[in-house]
Structures are given as structure tokens and as C-alpha cells.
Amino acid sequence: MGLITGLCTFLYHLPQIYKWLLKPYYITSFLMTVAFLVVRKAPGLCEHLATQREDRNPCDFDWRELEILMFLSAIVMMKNRRAITLEQHIGNLFLFSKVANVILFFRLDVRLGVLYLALCVAFVMTCKPPLYMGPEYIKYFSDKTIDEELQRDSRVTWIVEFYANWSSDCQSFAPVFAELSLKYNCAGLRFGKVDIGRYGEVSKQYRVSTSPLAKQLPSVILFQGGKELMRRPMVDNKGRAVSWTFNEENIIREFNLNELFQKSKKLNKSRGLKEEEQLSPQPEEATTSGLALKEK
Incomplete structure (x- = not known):
């Protein structure tokens, strides 16, 4: 069998x-x-x-x-x-x-x-393993853009993967993260990636070690208004990552993606209503413009 x-x-x-x-x-x-x-x-x-x-x-x-x-x-x-x-x-x-x-x-x-x-x-x-080139809704950050993007709108939640191209674990996780971005990306819930193997200053700023001994790659961090809310894997007192399996089910459960997505959809609807209100004429303005036409 x-x-x-x-x-x-x-x-x-x-x-x-x-x-x-x-x-x-x-x-x-x-x-x-x-x-x-x-x-x-x-x-x-x-x-x-x-x-x-x-x-x-x-x-x-x-x-x-x-x-x-x-x-x-x-x-x-x-x-x-x-x-x-x-x-x-x-x-x-x-x-x-x-x-x-x-x-x-x-x-x-x-x-x-x-x-x-x-x-x-x-x-x-x-000879390096081929990188994932499939469909995704992911914004790639550099050391000059990551802070600005994360703090641009406090209502937007960011899920950011810190990775390095030389890491086989990061390469294996790439299609999983891309699939999650296709399912959950919206105006209020965004997905991003930053190559800390290339941008060492970002690695130090967000305390994600690139050492193979630390086993912190990949690291996925949840941000709200530019502030870190949680990360996986967690790091112990010795700077080593606590063992954690990077699969789709664990990411959805640990980061409450279903709940975040529902809240983000409500945010999208409220934004749409506000935009319609701003575009539609106010009653007083409509009345005033109507009287002006009659006077003419």
C-alpha cells in the first residue's frame, strides 16, 4: 500500500x-x-x-x-x-x-x-538553487523603504518575511508565503519581504540574525503602525530560534490571518464609503447651487 x-x-x-x-x-x-x-x-x-x-x-x-x-x-x-x-x-x-x-x-x-x-x-x-518566480502579491523592501512603508498608514497591517537568498529554508518557504499573499492580501493587510542577506542594517535594526547557527531564517514579523506585534520563530535568551514549522496552516493560525482579513475587508468598505461621501455633493451645496441657477 x-x-x-x-x-x-x-x-x-x-x-x-x-x-x-x-x-x-x-x-x-x-x-x-x-x-x-x-x-x-x-x-x-x-x-x-x-x-x-x-x-x-x-x-x-x-x-x-x-x-x-x-x-x-x-x-x-x-x-x-x-x-x-x-x-x-x-x-x-x-x-x-x-x-x-x-x-x-x-x-x-x-x-x-x-x-x-x-x-x-x-x-x-x-550553482545556486532557482528562486521562486510564481505569482504573488508581495512588496519587496530595501533598507531605505521599509520604515517608510511600515509607518505610512497605521490602519494597515503588514506581514513581513525577513529572508536571505542563500538560505535553503527561505527558498522552500517562498512559494508558501506567496500563496498566502494571493489569498489574504488586501488594502488593510499587506505582505512584504526584505533580503537581510543584502541589507545588513535591516538585520540589525529588526534583530533578525543571519547566522546559520541562530536558525532565525526565515523570520515572519507582524507590524501595525510600524510597531512589531509578534514574530515567528521566537528567539530564546541565547539568540537561537525556537523550533517552529513554517507551513501555511501554522502561519494562518499563529497570525490569525482569517480574523485579520475580515477586519481588513471592513476597513476597505469604510474607506469606500468615505470616498463616496467626499465625492458626492453635500445637501447645502446642492441647494445653494440650485438657487443660483434659478436666479440666473
């Missing part, structure tokens, strides 16, 4: 996976993930590799390699329990597969290990 469910999930996401395969980042990640498998099984190459198997067959995995691969599978399954999107699932698989490949190649041959490690470093330095 589990195999059937997994197969159905794969077929459902097949169009999205196909699009990924067209991107250099995912093509390269896939090739690096299966590198050891290819080397160990490739005819004409595997015959020259070292092995610890009793039958001395160099083209099959030995018992230690199987242990490492089984441990890799367990780690990926544990990490994916907290994954939100399919991108995170695939990202965890790629990341820990590369770590396992480094260990396997060093164990097989130091020269192969050094070569594979050098390829991993070059990959990290030159």
Missing part, C-alpha cells in the same frame, strides 16, 4: 519534477547524487575498484557501503518528516546523498574522495 501511495505521489508531481530536470541546478545535483552508484556499477570501471566483499566482486556494494546507504535513508526520512514542500524533500535527498558520497569515495580511494569534495565545493560556489 505504501509503495502504491508513493508511486501515485510521484506521478502526481511528475510534471513539476520534469520542469526541475530542465534546470542546471537540479541536473547537476542529480548527477552528483548518483555518482558513487554509477562508479560502483559502471562496466569497465568497477573492475578496478577496491572491495571488502568476501567474493571479491568489485562491482557490488560491500557490507560497509550498504550500512552507510541505509543510514543515509534513515536520515533523509527523519529530515523529511518536517519538510513542507516537495522542493524541501528533494533538497534533503540531494544534500545528505552528497555527504554520503563524500564518505563513500574517501573510503574507496582518497584521490576519488578529494576529487568529489572539490566538485561539491565548486558546485556550492557556482
Whole structure:
């Protein structure tokens, strides 16, 4: 039953996976993930590799390699329990597969290990995961515009994501935040983002650390009249983020988005009525203008 469910999930996401395969980042990640498998099984190459198997067959995995691969599978399954999107699932698989490949190649041959490690470093330095480019109702702030926008109208509530492009967690959360903006954005409830990896002063001003050890990325903060009302994740006394899962359900529940949206719709209606009153002529003005016409 589990195999059937997994197969159905794969077929459902097949169009999205196909699009990924067209991107250099995912093509390269896939090739690096299966590198050891290819080397160990490739005819004409595997015959020259070292092995610890009793039958001395160099083209099959030995018992230690199987242990490492089984441990890799367990780690990926544990990490994916907290994954939100399919991108995170695939990202965890790629990341820990590369770590396992480094260990396997060093164990097989130091020269192969050094070569594979050098390829991993070059990959990290030159190939970045593709950014989310889907539909959204989000305003992007800079260090010069964020304060002005947040304080422009005290009746407007802002939900702002503090992120960095190099953070894989921020990249995984990007489609979730975009989907929330499509559902809840209105005149009284706005969504914004600021890249604190680029604007370091904003990071200091709003006390969001960009250190990977702090695990504060991404941070989502609720503002009213330029003042912070709440944030997730919360930060403890040591400056480390309290563990929190960034999914759509948690954001809606913690930030009371449904209630905020209903209040914002009332604000929109009241604004519309005020604008109509300002545009429509007052009774006294209408009477005066009517008398003036009669006198003429």
C-alpha cells in the first residue's frame, strides 16, 4: 500500500519534477547524487575498484557501503518528516546523498574522495538553487523603504518575511508565503519581504540574525503602525530560534490571518464609503447651487 501511495505521489508531481530536470541546478545535483552508484556499477570501471566483499566482486556494494546507504535513508526520512514542500524533500535527498558520497569515495580511494569534495565545493560556489518566480502579491523592501512603508498608514497591517537568498529554508518557504499573499492580501493587510542577506542594517535594526547557527531564517514579523506585534520563530535568551514549522496552516493560525482579513475587508468598505461621501455633493451645496441657477 505504501509503495502504491508513493508511486501515485510521484506521478502526481511528475510534471513539476520534469520542469526541475530542465534546470542546471537540479541536473547537476542529480548527477552528483548518483555518482558513487554509477562508479560502483559502471562496466569497465568497477573492475578496478577496491572491495571488502568476501567474493571479491568489485562491482557490488560491500557490507560497509550498504550500512552507510541505509543510514543515509534513515536520515533523509527523519529530515523529511518536517519538510513542507516537495522542493524541501528533494533538497534533503540531494544534500545528505552528497555527504554520503563524500564518505563513500574517501573510503574507496582518497584521490576519488578529494576529487568529489572539490566538485561539491565548486558546485556550492557556482550553482545556486532557482528562486521562486510564481505569482504573488508581495512588496519587496530595501533598507531605505521599509520604515517608510511600515509607518505610512497605521490602519494597515503588514506581514513581513525577513529572508536571505542563500538560505535553503527561505527558498522552500517562498512559494508558501506567496500563496498566502494571493489569498489574504488586501488594502488593510499587506505582505512584504526584505533580503537581510543584502541589507545588513535591516538585520540589525529588526534583530533578525543571519547566522546559520541562530536558525532565525526565515523570520515572519507582524507590524501595525510600524510597531512589531509578534514574530515567528521566537528567539530564546541565547539568540537561537525556537523550533517552529513554517507551513501555511501554522502561519494562518499563529497570525490569525482569517480574523485579520475580515477586519481588513471592513476597513476597505469604510474607506469606500468615505470616498463616496467626499465625492458626492453635500445637501447645502446642492441647494445653494440650485438657487443660483434659478436666479440666473
